[in-house]
Amino acid sequence: MALRAVHKRYFRELLPAMLVYCVLIVLSVYWLKTLEGTAMRTLVTLLPVVPIAFVLRAMVRVIRDQDEFERLIDLQAIAIGGGAGCFGFFTYGMLLNAKVLPVPPGEAVAIWVFPVLMFCFGVAKCLCRLHYLRQR
Template sequence: MRAVHKRYLREFFPAMFAYVVLILLSVSWLKSLEGTAPRTVVTLLPVLPIAFVIRAMVRVIRDQDEFERRVDLEAIAIGGAVGGFGFFTYGMLLNAKVIAQPSAESVAIWVLPVLMGSFGVAKCALGWYYRSR
């Protein structure tokens, strides 16, 4: 494993661990908190580690070689298109009242995980594609 990828893992895993801990704490604390300011702070605690995850992703992409950057760029484009198309389709079905209307927060909270997940799947698929060529 190259140094750039080792650094990525050193940055990614602690940030994801912090996210998991803070999301669990945040959800439990919100049950007993009163007031807008404290609820806002506690709700946004898990956002900080995700910013560090994004930072780690940007740094690894920036420091990779040209081919790895190309794969990541293609994966970002495909993942963004798939995630965006999926949410667009979902919105059209909601607008036509073909499916039940969820709460706004239940949709909004899934945007980043869907984009990151579709990026990850696309990156794996592209890695497999380029290895087989």
């Protein structure tokens, strides 16, 4: 199956942003070990956030420019994936509150919110696509 122009553009926008993110996340971890001072540590820490903004922009653009059926699948995947991710974090929070699990530092939990939601969206999108392919 050949990619449509909208999806080609998505990959042209997504892949460089993810590559830059991967490089910056590795560099920032190493730089933080050598830096002192709040301003420089803040700047270096936030460097990997910039390419993620471009990833989100690419996602919004591809969803906006897809046909109605593809947007339907993405909407359902966002709803299901977002709900599953939120449910998982809510359950985790309840277990932490009950002191059933050891309490990690806040940043250890916060840094996983975006990747978990994107993972849940990806899985949900695959399942939604399979659902509609089976109905054909």
